[in-house]
Amino acid sequence: MAGNSIGTLFKLTTFGESHGKAIGGIVDGCPSNISLDLEAIQSDLDRRKPGQSSITTQRKEQDRVEFLSGLFEGKTTGTPIGFIIHNQDSRSKDYDHLKDVYRPSHADMVYDKKYGIRDHRGGGRSSARETACRVVAGSLAKQVLQQKGVTTSAYVSGVYNIQMDNRGQFYKAEDIEQSIVRCPDAVLGNRMIDVIEQVASEGDSVGGEVTCVIRNVPIGIGEPVFDKLHADLAKGCMSINAVKAVEIGSGKQSRYMKGSEHNDQFSEEGGLTSNYSGGIQGGISNGEDIVVSVTFKPTATISKNQSTIDNTGQNVNLAASGRHDPCVVPRAVPIVEAMCLLTILDHYLRQQTSQLS
Secondary structure (H helix, E strand, O other), X not given: OOOOEXXXXXXXXXXXXXXXXXXXXXXXXXXXXXXXXHHHHHXXXXXXXXXXXXXXXXXXXXXXXXXXXXXXXXXXXXXXXXXXXXXXXXXXXXXXXXXXXXXXXXXXXXXXXXXXXXXXXXXXXXXXXXXXXXXXXXXXXXXXXXXXXXXXXXXXXXXXXEEOOOOOOOOOHHHHHOOOOOOOOHHXXXXXXXXHHHHHHOXXXXXXXXXXXXXXXXXXXXXXXXXXXXXXXXXXXXXXXXXXXXXXXXXXXXXXOOHHHHOOOEOOOOOEXXXXXXXXXXXXXXXXXXXXXXXXXXXXXXXXXXEEEEOOOOEEEEEOOOOOOOOOHHHHHHHHHHHHHHHHHHHHHHHHHHOOO
């Protein structure tokens, strides 16, 4: 199975299935002598884990990460960092009725056709449970980048038809975490919670948007042609389950603007008067805040009756059961942050190698 790794110099490879014994990963290329705060890594995982609030899936996983290699006396050794997260509350029998049935808008049918076999228990390898491994690696990248002054602010900027007008600003962590939906605007956050609770009571789901702002990335990070920084950020974020769109800076709103309105002009002091570029020009960071907004579709697993087929092609009426998020974005915040940080650190290390004297 190809496509289990991401990154060039800072590289993550993940393994495991939703209902297997464990999931885990290997991070290769992490610089040595980095003092790691393991509790901070666990804290990032706790922001992603299921069962954390009334608007998330009630699967109970502690998601305790165990490091197997690459650390000595609290510091990175420069060798591959191996880690594992054991699955504890899988309840595989909840998925017995899906053994021969394809769920609408899931990867069930395409996995079966591609590989000739599939793990129907929670989606197997296609499950969003795999993203816990990304959060571990992203948290490692965060601690490396923090030593360079790079900081992030990731939050829910939209749910269904509720959208923040000031998307792209940098918010404090305490303002984001004050709400179970992780929206820094308390009023909008409460409205988002109401919508999620309403659709959950109807057995339905909604989508939303997560915005990640990366601050203090130095000028010059990114490659100018096929490995543009925004292209790799988009790839990383598009690889997250349920993501349907990635926008950099002004994103799709740029189509409604004229060049005279959209251009980030230089001020007399030498700075920029706006940041519609989202911190990246020509595929290379320009020193401004990098702004990435990621759109998630409604959760595919719902409790309403749906028309589908089984593995023989016969029509089937399906009412899904089990535990799922009525809206994935509250738990997706640390995942988007992780993919952005993995990409930034990878390009940061690539830039260092290109300037060796």
